[in-house]
Amino acid sequence: MRVAALVITLLSLLAGCSEPTSDSPMVVYTSRDDALMKALFEAYSDDSGVPVRYVTGSAAELIARLHREGRSTPADVLMVSDAANLWLAARRDVLSPLQSVVLSANVPMYLRDPAGRWFALTKRARTLVYSTERVDPQTLSSYAALSEPAWKGRLCLTSADNLANRSLVATLIASHGTAWTRRVLSGWVNNLATQVFANDTALMEAIIAGQCDVGIVNSYLYGRLKQDNPQLPLALRWADQRGQGVHINITGAGVTQYAPHRVAATQLLEWLSQPRAQQLLANGNLEYPVNAAVNPPAAVASWGRFRGSDLPVALAGSLQQQAEALMAEVDYP
Structure with missing residues (x-):
């Protein structure tokens, strides 16, 4: 039984190292606005050459779907609003911890999961x-x-x-x-x-x-x-x-527990924490970037500092x- 479990684990890890292709694109489950997601992932594909397909729904629906799909999920990333939803996703064990120097540098500690299962993208x-x-x-x-x-x-x-x-x-x-x-x-x-x-x-x-x-x-x-x-x-x-x-509340994302493209999914999260994506996300929904090197949109800044x-x-x-x-x-x- 132990050998069988080890084989399954190794196969999962190897699958997570595969590269997304047009036949097997990166898949993001998201509760965010469709128009915002379309512009965001088109920009990512332009920058990286990685194809992305996204599936929309409420946070509760998407978390339940990930839990139900288990190892058979096509989803690599979950992106939702509200820290409470991200906390719930982690608690239901549908997100995977990751270590990233880029994310640690760009996302303040209080805006991410202590175990590295999710990271804020906007405030x-x-x-x-x-x-x-x-x-x-x-x-x-x-x-x-x-x-x-x-x-x-x-x-x-x-x-x-x-x-x-x-x-x-x-x-x-x-x-x-x-x-x-x-x-x-x-x-x-x-x-x-x-x-x-x-x-x-x-x-x-x-x-x-x-x-x-x-x-x-x-x-x-x-x-x-x-x-x-x-x-x-x-x-x-x-x-x-x-x-x-x-x-302060957030929108955020994490790599799914059984992501078919784990390495590529981590790279997407890292890109989302960098200036181009931070500007797209903040401008697209009148929010505040989490990356301190990026200024908020002019309209948002006009409301004053706090x-x-x-x-x-x-x-x-x-x-x-x-x-x-x-x-x-x-x-x-």
Whole structure:
């Protein structure tokens, strides 16, 4: 039995060393936008000569598919949004640890898995958004301040089903503990102006419509709305600048556990962390590069500088269940 297992392992390793071809291209499972992926992988193929095919779906669907396919998967790379999804993929053992000098140099430690199973590719801030017509930005300071009586009937939030929300709560637990976070969440619920929203865009539209004055959203979604309407009567306010710093989440990728082209997949991840790809990714979705040598897009830079939290983003996954339970405890809808 041991000999058979060793043979299977050696065959898997040898298969992972094979080169992608037009008949057997590199395959990426991704939850990212189709147009962005098309431009990105065309650029990679131009630079490397390596053909890439990508398959889209939700993060949950793709992680389940990898788990179901096991050794028979055609996928070499998984690319999804939110650190909690990457943490889950690693926990379900569908990603393989790798060591790369390039990735270690380009991706800060707090933005990657400690075991090297996934690496951030872009960053987004989850911060405060407010009506420029009804709110003085100097009255906004932190996530916790939104639980104070001054914001009673003025706060809009997205639902507890929103993964970005739960990831924020997970990092609040990591920074301040359960009791503190429970008090903040209770205050948020008490201050709600209306029912919670399914997504950040609907929340921002509610602020514009006058249903509420302030909320919490992902920076790139604000950017999309601003791009469509330069006169948007909303602005971002960077939270917790005197504390932990604004909450950071990521998009990221890892090499799959049974990648048919493991070496080539690692090379793709390394390319994604370098300037050309970082610019394509950041420009394509109004996000922040993870490579410190690359500047954010001009539109993103125009929102102003901020200090981001340097908590390990993997905490968004490891504390996800605690965050979900705490939100349910305070009847966060």
